[in-house]
Amino acid sequence: MDVKSIYMNANALLEGHFKLSSGNHSQYYLQSAKVLEDPKTAKLLADALAVQINASGLQIDTVCAPALGGLIAGFALATALDKRSIFAERVNGEMQIRRGFEIKPGERVLVCEDIITTGGSALEAARAIEALGGEVVAFAALANRGFCKRGGSTLNRKESCSLPENQPLFALADFDFEMYAPDNCPLCQGGSEAIKPGSRGN
Numbered sequence: 001m002d003v004k005s006i007y008m009n010a011n012a013l014l015e016g017h018f019k020l021s022s023g024n025h026s027q028y029y030l031q032s033a034k035v036l037e038d039p040k041t042a043k044l045l046a047d048a049l050a051v052q053i054n055a056s057g058l059q060i061d062t063v064c065a066p067a068l069g070g071l072i073a074g075f076a077l078a079t080a081l082d083k084r085s086i087f088a089e090r091v092n093g094e095m096q097i098r099r100g101f102e103i104k105p106g107e108r109v110l111v112c113e114d115i116i117t118t119g120g121s122a123l124e125a126a127r128a129i130e131a132l133g134g135e136v137v138a139f140a141a142l143a144n145r146g147f148c149k150r151g152g153s154t155l156n157r158k159e160s161c162s163l164p165e166n167q168p169l170f171a172l173a174d175f176d177f178e179m180y181a182p183d184n185c186p187l188c189q190g191g192s193e194a195i196k197p198g199s200r201g202n
């Protein structure tokens, strides 16, 4: 599956000069919401991810997505896997399981994001699940930004990946774009100004 083309065709792979949430600059920005606005595309991607997960033989009970970014991907994946779909949300900066969602002791949970960057939010959701007695058995995302190691990829895990090494990451592709520290950014050196995605209608 050519996930990059799917993102490009949906105008979900933006080209320009972006300031990422990490503070680094990049020529590219991924806006998964644009891909997932078409339910048929969301289903196509989630079905492909579910095939990978089922082929691994991993048993899971529940898919949990960190809100807001992971919600649609998580729901679509849970639908494809025919599993329960819940989400974690940030309250006063802390990721929590709310809404009356219950986690049974030993319940096997997969944490699903749209894109795994360093995996920070996914890890926080995992901690919230574990605090309630659940067992986080894997992570999944439509695509991996190239910091963490996904199954089947030759890209290595980078230091900044916060996901545990002993749990698999399922993803359909690597989007391993260059990122630059602001004081060492060739785009800045070329005279343009980095914009924060979302600040100008994207």
Ligand code: ZN
Pocket: 017, 025, 026, 180, 182, 185, 186, 187, 188, 189, 193, 194
């Ligand atoms: Zn820059």
